[in-house]
Amino acid sequence: MQEQLQELVDQWRVEANIPGVAVGIVHGDTDIVITSGIESVDTQLPVTDNTMFMIGSTTKVFVATAAMALVDDGLLDLDTPLIEYVPELVLADEDATRTVTMRHLLTHTGGFTGDASLMAGWGEDALGRSVSRLNELRQEYPVGEVFSYSNSGFVLAGHVIAKISGEPFEDFLARRVLEPLELKNSACLPWDVMTHRFALGHYIRDGVPFVSNETGIDRGMLPCGGMWSSVRDQLLWARYSLTGQRPGEGQPLEESTRLLMQTPQRPAARMFEEVGIGWLLTRHGSTQVVRHGGNVSNLQVSEFLTVPEKKFAVTVLTNALGGGIGKRVVDWALANLAELPVPTTLDAVEPAPAVLDAVTGKYQAGSLAMTVAVGDDGGIGVRMGSAQDLGEYEDIVWPPAIPIVFVGDGTGEFAAKADATRVLGRFVIDENGQSGLLEFGGRTAKRV
Incomplete structure (x- = not known):
């Protein structure tokens, strides 16, 4: 071994x-x-x-x-x-x-x-x-x-x-x-x-x-x-x-x-x-x-x-x-x-268009930013990087966006598309049907 x-x-x-x-x-x-x-x-x-x-x-x-x-x-x-x-x-x-x-x-x-x-x-x-x-x-x-x-x-x-x-x-x-x-x-x-x-x-x-x-x-x-x-x-x-x-x-x-x-x-x-x-x-x-x-x-x-x-x-x-x-x-x-x-692969759930609209955008946790966007292939991804308005970590080469799939009821929790054996993050949907918070990388980031 x-x-x-x-x-x-x-x-x-x-x-x-x-x-x-x-x-x-x-x-x-x-x-x-x-x-x-x-x-x-x-x-x-x-x-x-x-x-x-x-x-x-x-x-x-x-x-x-x-x-x-x-x-x-x-x-x-x-x-x-x-x-x-x-x-x-x-x-x-x-x-x-x-x-x-x-x-x-x-x-x-x-x-x-x-x-x-x-x-x-x-x-x-x-x-x-x-x-x-x-x-x-x-x-x-x-x-x-x-x-x-x-x-x-x-x-x-x-x-x-x-x-x-x-x-x-x-x-x-x-x-x-x-x-x-x-x-x-x-x-x-x-x-x-x-x-x-x-x-x-x-x-x-x-x-x-x-x-x-x-x-x-x-x-x-x-x-x-x-x-x-x-x-x-x-x-x-x-x-x-x-x-x-x-x-x-x-x-x-x-x-x-x-x-x-x-x-x-x-x-x-x-x-x-x-x-x-x-x-x-x-x-x-x-x-x-x-x-x-x-x-x-x-x-x-x-x-x-x-x-x-x-x-x-x-x-x-x-x-x-x-x-x-x-x-x-x-x-x-x-x-x-x-x-x-x-671990068992979690079942991916196709999100409704309204869910995609609710979660896409930019979230910020201090000097870190998480961007949720739909890619050219129609899939959704999450990318961590620098919060531009703060200018922190400007010299770091950040990894590309991680393609994700929704799991559970299809509205909040998501896994990495390449490894759907565990929950990677969660969108916290508010009473207006919008995602106000994103849990990702252990951070609880607020939507900007």
Whole structure:
């Protein structure tokens, strides 16, 4: 099986023009590691099992773990308004300032704009400077009412952790989470990464990968997706996440707290089903999946998925975006190693013309825009990109529109036409028969 997967990863990587890939799998008592390609098209150094990649938003689970360590210490209460810990906190909405809690942040229900550039450089005060700009962000929804994936919320969570602990966020994360689990090839700051082997992010132009001269994120936004880690460290993290197993005596959390983080807290926005504390929860058929993943400005992309009842996990780290290689590896591993049945294809429903009129248009979630349009072939597609009026992410090469098909009653939920085994998103139809909201990519976007 390992030889077969190695051949497939090599093939898929070349097809997608991705320079380097690392795959890690927990399968019972066995760890499987597959590496393919190079860390950088400039250095031509091969990817190893200790090469550090940026894991993007998978960082959020580590941040949530750091917050829960403070809960275990009796220093943080998930439901106490954050203003009691950070008196200088000012959001655009006064009610939100008074009521937002760490539970809201860790479950993506703070309600303020979740996708916005809060870049503040690499200085020691960067995180505080980013948080001081949260008052520039709109309060899109009342606190606690709507799940919408929020990078901004995790920036604030990292700042709260630093304030309560009295340490720089990166130092507390290392001391309370990384070091107890002996994650020796995981770090947050570039000067800590530089002493290790690491992969550089690449962008793809006309099928050719080029090294990016940026990390895609800075210290001011680090808690939402700036951590680096190797595939070996991700396997250690996977075993701890699955069973509490760890290489030494140290542990970041009480066992009950570790399990609580994977317990559903509330429904999420599609493509997710529920949210735990930091973790995103879905199902593969009827089997519970606990997961996260990350994308750093389409330069480095990761997948991280566990199947608790199977004691199974898979992680995929890449230094470019392309070809859906993460999903292909995950699907292959679930079918061939975890031996989970392929989910049943959902029945496609032909939407009425009125439904197409109701859902087509542009939706916005902060600096991200989702465009729903009918293509030349008469089919409908959804494309994520930059919100033009905000000018964010202008240098990113965005993937093309995803052709979709309606499922269920044909009015709200949809799946990808190429893979209709799971619900990809949902249009929320209002009392006037119009789609006012779009759940896509975990965001709850408002129609513009």
